[in-house]
Amino acid sequence: MSKSKTIILTLTILFVVISGVGIWFYSTKDQREFSKVAYVEYCASCHGDGMSGARDGLDLFSTALIYGDDTESLINSIQTLPVHGDIAWVDDFPETGIKALALSISERRQQYPSISDSYQFSFSPKTIESTYHRFKVERFSELKHRPYSIAPMPDGRNLVSEKLRGLSVVDTAGNQSKLIEGTPEIFDKFFSADGAYVGWRHALEVALHPDYANNGWIYFSFADRCQLSCGSAIPQSMVKVVRGRIVENKWKDEETIWSVDKEHYTVVPDALAGGRLAFDKDNFLYVTVGGKSFYKNLHDMDTPYGKVHRVKDNGVVPNDNPFWLSENERDPSSTRNTVYSYGHRALQGLTEHPISGKIWSTEMGPRGGDEVNRIVKNGNFGWPLYTNGLDYDSTEIEIGADLGLDFPIEETVLPVVDFTPAPALSNLSFYHGEKFSDWHGDMLIGSLKAMSIYRLRITDGVLVEKETIATQIGRIRDIEIGADGLVYVAIEHGDNGSILRLVPI
Ligand code: HEC
Numbered sequence: 001m002s003k004s005k006t007i008i009l010t011l012t013i014l015f016v017v018i019s020g021v022g023i024w025f026y027s028t029k030d031q032r033e034f035s036k037v038a039y040v041e042y043c044a045s046c047h048g049d050g051m052s053g054a055r056d057g058l059d060l061f062s063t064a065l066i067y068g069d070d071t072e073s074l075i076n077s078i079q080t081l082p083v084h085g086d087i088a089w090v091d092d093f094p095e096t097g098i099k100a101l102a103l104s105i106s107e108r109r110q111q112y113p114s115i116s117d118s119y120q121f122s123f124s125p126k127t128i129e130s131t132y133h134r135f136k137v138e139r140f141s142e143l144k145h146r147p148y149s150i151a152p153m154p155d156g157r158n159l160v161s162e163k164l165r166g167l168s169v170v171d172t173a174g175n176q177s178k179l180i181e182g183t184p185e186i187f188d189k190f191f192s193a194d195g196a197y198v199g200w201r202h203a204l205e206v207a208l209h210p211d212y213a214n215n216g217w218i219y220f221s222f223a224d225r226c227q228l229s230c231g232s233a234i235p236q237s238m239v240k241v242v243r244g245r246i247v248e249n250k251w252k253d254e255e256t257i258w259s260v261d262k263e264h265y266t267v268v269p270d271a272l273a274g275g276r277l278a279f280d281k282d283n284f285l286y287v288t289v290g291g292k293s294f295y296k297n298l299h300d301m302d303t304p305y306g307k308v309h310r311v312k313d314n315g316v317v318p319n320d321n322p323f324w325l326s327e328n329e330r331d332p333s334s335t336r337n338t339v340y341s342y343g344h345r346a347l348q349g350l351t352e353h354p355i356s357g358k359i360w361s362t363e364m365g366p367r368g369g370d371e372v373n374r375i376v377k378n379g380n381f382g383w384p385l386y387t388n389g390l391d392y393d394s395t396e397i398e399i400g401a402d403l404g405l406d407f408p409i410e411e412t413v414l415p416v417v418d419f420t421p422a423p424a425l426s427n428l429s430f431y432h433g434e435k436f437s438d439w440h441g442d443m444l445i446g447s448l449k450a451m452s453i454y455r456l457r458i459t460d461g462v463l464v465e466k467e468t469i470a471t472q473i474g475r476i477r478d479i480e481i482g483a484d485g486l487v488y489v490a491i492e493h494g495d496n497g498s499i500l501r502l503v504p505i
Contacts, residue, residue: 034394035100038093043101051108060105069109071368071420074102100394103368103421110421112449119195121451121493123474123500130455130469132438135504137473140488141174143497146197147490149205149276149427150499152482154213158499160490161206163197164188167220167251170499182251184222184242187235196271200237201225204275209243209313210283216245217313219257221275221287226265236265238304239275239289257315258287260304261333268292272364276350276427281357283313286340286375288347288361295384296403298343301336306383308347308361308375310340322378341379343412345387349427349445350375360416362428362445365389366397368420372428372445372456373413382412388420417463423450427478431455433485435504444469446476446489453479453489473500 040049046058053059067077078084078098094100113121127136145162152158156172164187167180189197201223209217224240227233241258244251274288291298291306298306301323311317317324323336330336349362359375369389373381385400386409419425428445442465443456451474457465474491482488487502 033392034094034097035104038097038101039104051105061108069106071099071102071106074105075099078102094395096390096394096396100367100390103390107421110423110450112421112423113451114194115449116195118449118451118475119492119494121472121474123491123493123498126470126473127505128470131467133436133504135436135502137470137489138501138503139498140501141170141176141499143170143176143490143499145495145497146492147477147497147499148203149207149478150480150488150490151206151208151218152480152488153208154483156483158480158482158488159206159208159218160499161203161220162497163202163204164199166203167206167218167246169246174499178249180246180249180251182254183220183244184224184240184254186222187225190235190269198269198271200235200270202270202273204239204270204273205277207277207279210279217243218246219243219277219285221277223270223273223275224259224265226262230262230265232267234267236262236267237270237273238265239273239287241275241277241285241287255315257285257313258309258311258338260335263333264304264335266292266294268294272346272348274347276347276361278350278352278359279313280352280359284318285311285313286350286359287311287338288344288350290346290348291344291383295399296405298383299380299405301339301342302331302334304335306342306344307335307339308341308344308350308359309335309338311338340377341375341381341413343379343381343383343385345383349425351428351430353430354432355441360428360430360443362425363415364424365420365422367392367394368422370419370422370425371415372417372419372425372443373415374461376413379413380407380411382409382414386412388415388418389422416458416461417456417466419454423447423452423454426476427480429479429481431481431487433481435485436487436502444479444487446479448475448477451475470502474498 047060048054051061125138145165148163149161150158158170166183166186169177186203187201189199204221207219221241223237225237227235230236242254243257244254272290274290276288278286287309289304294305297303317337323339346364361373363371365387366389369387385405391397426446431439431442445454452471453469455467455469478490480488489500
């Protein structure tokens with residue numbers, strides 16, 4: 001064999017071996033995770049391998065727990081029950097070890113599937129008896145591809161944005177139209193990892209102007225992309241918002257409403273890009289941009305990451321935004337003029353309250369610490385210094401301190417509701433309509449991992465009721481209230497999607 005062939009063969013073998021080790025390491029990471037290892041070592045002898053009890057009465061999975069099953073109660077049981085006192089363990093644990101064990105029990109009890117299993121889930125219709133309403137969950141429409149967002153139209157149709165396709169309309173019988181022609185070009189995924197698409201330039205949210213009935217404006221956000229024009233070999237992307245009108249299935253009159261200098265485009269792919277949109281009562285438009293792993297920038301107003309941005313409906317920047325500076329005082333590439341709040345992690349949901357017009361968001365935490373937040377002007381939402389979640393390896397989140405961030409928790413806006421363990425909260429809506437009259441003003445939130453819908457009643461900023469009204473219905477990307485008062489839910493499964501509908505019976 002010639003020398004060059006030997007080198008190529010050796011490099012190929014090396015590549016295969018390194019990739020193999022990498023894939024093995026990634027796919028077995030859960031088995032090495034602290035709480036799983038500790039459970040087997042310290043708890044399984046009494047509580048059983050699958051938490052279903054090795055002895056009578058010690059089932060932690062399928063029965064109601066005597067001392068409660070929220071994270072705090074679980075921590076308390078593990079730490080203080082006399083029977084646990086003799087186990088020589090706690091000294092070996094990291095500081096957050098007990099909380100991690102509590103999360104592990106809670107995640108198991110709620111039967112969160114793995115991410116790849118959740119993409120394979122197939123929906124079947126069901127009837128649900130919830131506290132205030134009996135209803136069925138039915139499939140209303142089958143979509144060609146994975147949806148990110150739906151927008152109910154006044155005439156009962158729904159606009160849909162599919163991540164790898166673009167915009168289309170679903171009519172009142174559930175039939176999906178052809179693609180709307182002429183919207184910004186969308187790129188295919190680069191590859192899939194764990195079922196999730198990895199790529200740049202995916203479609204994000206579609207939303208109607210509050211006065212759509214008169215002006216026809218449709219707002220569309222997507223991850224804009226550049227490569228060589230950004231001087232990069234690898235594609236880069238960043239959220240961009242345009243508006244346009246649909247005339248005879250064509251996208252017309254396009255205007256850019258929010259975009260940033262190419263300097264802020266990043267090679268981090270589009271998952272968790274955000275791009276959620278909401279309007280308030282004065283027609284200001286709010287746009288979310290995820291942290292995109294640039295955690296040290298979340299507290300730097302000159303960059304777009306981890307912020308909620310605010311512009312007028314025509315894209316003009318209001319000078320009462322909290323970090324606004326006149327043109328000669330600021331760097332032209334700075335994003336500070338549109339920043340409204342900051343210190344966010346992964347803003348996957350944004351909506352307005354139909355009466356107060358206040359803007360609310362959901363945010364995904366790490367392992368635990370998903371949040372429901374009320375967005376306030378100049379609000380510092382604390383990430384990555386403060387969270388109720390843990391890192392995926394069961395340790396405390398230390399990124400904030402490592403980056404040198406330093407501000408007291410009193411200066412941050414605390415979540416109105418915390419979800420620990422984390423169901424991977426996605427979009428949310430306030431119920432308004434006649435069909436589910438006893439849910440009036442309640443918040444409905446979807447989730448990806450838990451595949452559940454939560455109903456929250458919040459009075460004067462305080463959670464007074466929390467109910468899981470549906471589980472096991474699929475990875476929910478969006479939840480909206482139709483013009484007919486029914487609840488429309490966009491889910492993704494495999495490479496396709498569906499719109500489900502909650503109908504009272
Ligand atoms: C020596 C056996 C034993 C071991 C080991 C043990 N437990 Fe327990 N555990 C029990 C018993 C017995 C109870 C019920 C005590 C009671 O009702 O007062 C219990 C109760 C609990 C409860 C409360 C259940 C409820 O109904 O509210 C939790 C949670 C729990 N254990 C978690 C753990 C975890 C996590 C570990 C490992 C770190 C662990 N246990 C190790 C015996 C054990």
